[in-house]
C-alpha cells in the first residue's frame with residue numbers, strides 16, 4: 001500500500017506553498033484517486049484544494065465569463081447564463097460522466113484528467129508516456145484510441161470540457177508563487193510527438209485557478225454532443241463541439257472541435273471551411289462531417305470512428321443551428 005500525507009488548504013497561497021517535493025494537487029479526486037487505486041500514481045504528498053472557496057463560482061461580465069477552477073461540472077451545466085450564451089459548455093459538462101460524478105468533479109480537474117488509454121492507466125504496462133519506448137496500443141486493443149495526429153501515442157483526449165472550451169476560444173489562468181499566466185486551450189495540451197511524457201504545459205508548482213471565455217459575438221449558436229458505447233457512466237468515443245456565428249441562415253464563421261479523435265483536442269479547419277459563408281443545411285452539415293475526416297488514419301480496431309465522427313458532427317451542427325433536437329442516441 002502507498003502511504004501519503006495530506007495537506008488540507010483553504011487559500012491559494014497555502015496550497016502554492018505546499019506544491020513542492022513531488023506533491024500532487026487533489027480537487028474532486030475523481031481521476032486522481034482512480035489512478036492511485038490503479039497503482040499508476042503513487043504520490044507521497046497530496047495537496048487538497050477542494051476547500052478553497054476563492055476558486056469556486058461563475059462570474060459573467062460584458063467581456064465574457066470567468067469560472068473558478070473548483071466549480072463543479074454540475075454547477076456549470078445548470079448555470080442559466082452558460083446554458084443560454086455558452087450552450088456548448090453547458091452541454092459538455094452536463095453530459096460528462098454521471099450525475100453523481102458531476103456533483104464532485106471540478107472543471108479544473110476535468111481539463112487535467114490524464115489520458116484515456118488502458119495501457120497507460122495500468123501499472124503493468126510501461127509505455128512511451130511513462131518514459132519508455134513502446135506503445136502497446138498500436139498492435140494491441142485500440143478500439144477506443146485515436147484516428148488522427150497520434151504520432152507515437154494514440155491515446156485520446158478525455159476531457160469533454162476541453163472540447164467545448166477549445167470551440168469557445170477559452171483560456172486557462174495558471175498561478176504559481178511567481179505570479180499568474182494565461183494560456184489558450186489550443187496551446188495548453190502537448191502533442192505526443194513534441195514530448196510524449198508531458199500531457200499539458202503546466203509546471204508542477206502551478207495551480208489552475210480559473211477559466212476565461214470571451215463573450216461570443218452576436219448571432220452565435222453552439223452545441224456539444226457525445227457518442228459512447230454506453231448511455232452514461234463512460235467517456236466519449238466520438239464527441240463534437242460546434243460554435244456557429246450566424247448572419248440569418250448564413251454561417252459567418254464556424255468552429256468544429258473534436259475530442260476522442262486525437263491525443264489533443266483538435267479543430268477541423270476542413271470542416272469549418274465547408275460551413276463558412278454558406279447556409280446551414282443538412283447538405284452543408286454532411287459535407288462538414290465528411291471534411292472533418294481528412295487525414296484520418298484509423299488503427300486496426302477503430303475504423304468505425306471514421307464513420308461515427310461525421311455523423312456526430314453533422315447532427316451537432318444541425319443541433320447548434322436549431323434545426324434538430326438533441327440526438328436521443330447521444331450519450332450522457
Ligand SMILES: Cc1cc2nc3c(=O)[nH]c(=O)nc-3n(C[C@H](O)[C@H](O)[C@H](O)COP(=O)(O)OP(=O)(O)OC[C@H]3O[C@@H](n4cnc5c(N)ncnc54)[C@H](O)[C@@H]3O)c2cc1C
Pocket residue numbers: 024025026027028029030031032033049069070095096097098101104105106107108109110111112113114158159160161206207208209233234235236
Ligand atoms: C465513469 C466515469 C465517466 C467519465 N466520463 C467523462 C466524460 O464523459 N467526459 C469527461 O470529460 N470526463 C469524464 N470523466 C472524468 C471526470 O470528469 C474527471 O475525472 C473529473 O472531472 C476530474 O475532476 P476532479 O475535480 O475530480 O479532479 P482530480 O481527480 O482531483 O484531479 C485530476 C488531475 O488534475 C490535477 N488538478 C485538479 N485540479 C487542479 C488545479 N486546480 N490545479 C492544478 N492541478 C489540478 C490533479 O493533480 C490530478 O492530476 C469520467 C469519469 C468517470 C469515473
